[in-house]
Amino acid sequence: MTAILAIAEQRSASLRKVSQEAAAAARGLADAMGATVDVLVLSSDAVIGVEALGNAGADRILSARHADFALYHPDGYSATVASIAGNYAAIVFAATATGRDLAPRVAAKLGQGCATDVTALAVESGKIVATRPVYAGKVLQRVRLNGTPAILSIRPNTFPITPVGKAGAAETVTVPSFTTRVTVKEIKAAASAALDVAEASVVISGGRGLKEPANFKLLEDLAAAFGNAAVGASRAVVDAGWREHGAQIGQTGKTVSPGLYIAVGISGAIQHLAGMRTAKVIVAINRDKDAPIFKVADYGIVGDLFEILPRFTEEVKRLRAEH
Amino acid sequence: MKIAVCLKRVPDTTTKIVLTGSGLAIDEAGVKFIANPYDEFAIEEAIKLKETAGSGETVVISLGTDAAQETIRTALAMGIDRGVLLQSSGSLDGLEVARALAAELKDGGYDLILFGKMAVDDYNHQVGPMTAELLGLPCITTVAHLKITGGAVEAEREIEGGLEVAACSLPAVLTCDKGLNNPRLPTLKGIMAAKKKPLEVKPASLGAGTIELVGLAMPPERQAGKIVGEGPDAVAQLVSLLRTEAKVL
Ligand SMILES: Cc1cc2nc3c(=O)[nH]c(=O)nc-3n(C[C@H](O)[C@H](O)[C@H](O)COP(=O)(O)OP(=O)(O)OC[C@H]3O[C@@H](n4cnc5c(N)ncnc54)[C@H](O)[C@@H]3O)c2cc1C
């Protein structure tokens, strides 16, 4: 029987949400092709999230454990995925820092192409057709993946997790021998919040309109009121050193597709839009009613952000306390 | 230190993109082309590393049409020593590009091979690590900070919520991210000098690959929504719309 493989990311004893999204994307393909879904977890510890992965669509969870797999291990991970790749019609990665590094290595080992940052998938005449934004999101490219296995990575937050109620049973996969060329030594945690803008379901971004770095506290308060939000930034404020580069949204920063994107004191330059135009709902707060950001926003408030934000935070808190 | 930089010519990110009638390509008329911005970080790093080492050679390699010669000259004007153009109309499949680049790089005796983290036209994010895999070299991608001591490479790359510190030894492949350096602008003197620097042109033949274009389309225009109101008094209505209409709260 045809099978699809999804690659899960388990880091510091937690399963990344994007792994469930990869499983869900694989489930979608499998249902269209009459196939089953395996999810591979590479880790040093025992697999966690068997249930969550099953519920997202995995029929089987494959566990590849190795003492060196506590952190990302490019050579070991790619050798392991490549060693079982022959069993699959397609391999689905998440387009994260790890997935973007790993997928092309696996593809090259297998002599296959790779479709990166896919936002939609279809099966046409038995072949996978992937849609991916190119030219800074200004064009959507549709490509047919003719190789076996087809190799692709999905953009976080674009494939909904629909609970399917599968149990998912864990099985062990043997890690093949590999040559370590690159060693990941440590992860230095960012000084700011742990939730990354690329994975948060709500992103609240600030621009030059915030006037000075300390005022980002207003955005952090709003993010805290939402609970599942991360704070992003325009390039102008990252270049000014107000925020870390990891928070930058846009063409030279991250591309995000959250359920809700709130742009505060951001004009909406084309390079900024490249990073957030695929958000499901966009809210803009800007005192200039002609700011380009309003052209893409679903909802806008014209006015002074310093007056609007405290009220916004208060209202969100009130609402969340009620429900 | 002998360093290679792989450079792609891409449309300027600020240009408006229009599709051809067939919907299978972009209309290049009137489009301004530039060096891929991430490759500029690679160029700058190569020049700096050679300066620090005090000796060596920097080479820029681009796979593209004859028009890419102009892009190569830009790199030479910044300070790269010589250029190679692999003449080809390119491929949608990054692996085919990687194969052609790997063939050119294989016997070059490079200590370091630098790429951009991605090309801003195709957003493929893959040619660097694929080339490394084909050459059997260590590879660290999306490098934002770099330290090379003797033959040892230590690099930091941005990951979700932090920085990953990775190490390998030379020869190695690295892909460059923003933050690594501030690319210099070509000086007038550099531009003059670039005209006399060697630029070798040779044909490359690419395989068909496994990725086939079905079509290009413009994304659905985002409809401008509504201005809910002005000032803080509009907040209550905004929150209510987010809850009842947009259902995101
Ligand atoms: C090659 C290239 C790549 C780039 N990549 C990126 C990228 O990745 N990401 C990115 O963001 N940009 C990028 N840019 C930069 C981009 O072109 C803009 O310069 C930048 O996005 C502007 O940032 P901003 O909106 O914060 O600032 P501004 O454009 O200065 O806008 C500030 C906004 O705040 C509003 N404002 C001011 N005070 C208040 C107040 N009290 N209340 C409410 N509103 C207020 C103003 O009306 C204005 O609209 C790139 C540019 C180039 C050339």
Ligand SMILES: Nc1ncnc2c1ncn2[C@@H]1O[C@H](COP(=O)(O)O)[C@@H](O)[C@H]1O
């Ligand atoms: N045609 C090309 N010629 C030279 N280098 C290229 C070419 N295409 C891609 N590259 C290199 O590979 C990197 C990643 O490109 P991509 O995988 O297409 O996003 C670029 O930043 C370049 O350094």
